[in-house]
Amino acid sequence: MSVREPRPVTTAENDERELSGRIAVVGIACRYPDAENPEQLWQNV
Numbered sequence: 001m002s003v004r005e006p007r008p009v010t011t012a013e014n015d016e017r018e019l020s021g022r023i024a025v026v027g028i029a030c031r032y033p034d035a036e037n038p039e040q041l042w043q044n045v
Contacts, residue, residue, distance in 0.1 A: 035041035 030038075032038065032041040035044055
């Protein structure tokens with residue numbers, strides 16, 4: 001049986017400092033009224 005050492009509680013403030021500048025957009029989804037893509041939407045406008 002193994003026992004883990006207690007870990008310090010992470011606060012939101014610590015999380016923000018560690019993650020600052022590390023954002024990646026990996027996907028996007030949109031709905032376009034009466035169009036299948038952005039180009040067709042602009043043609044309709």
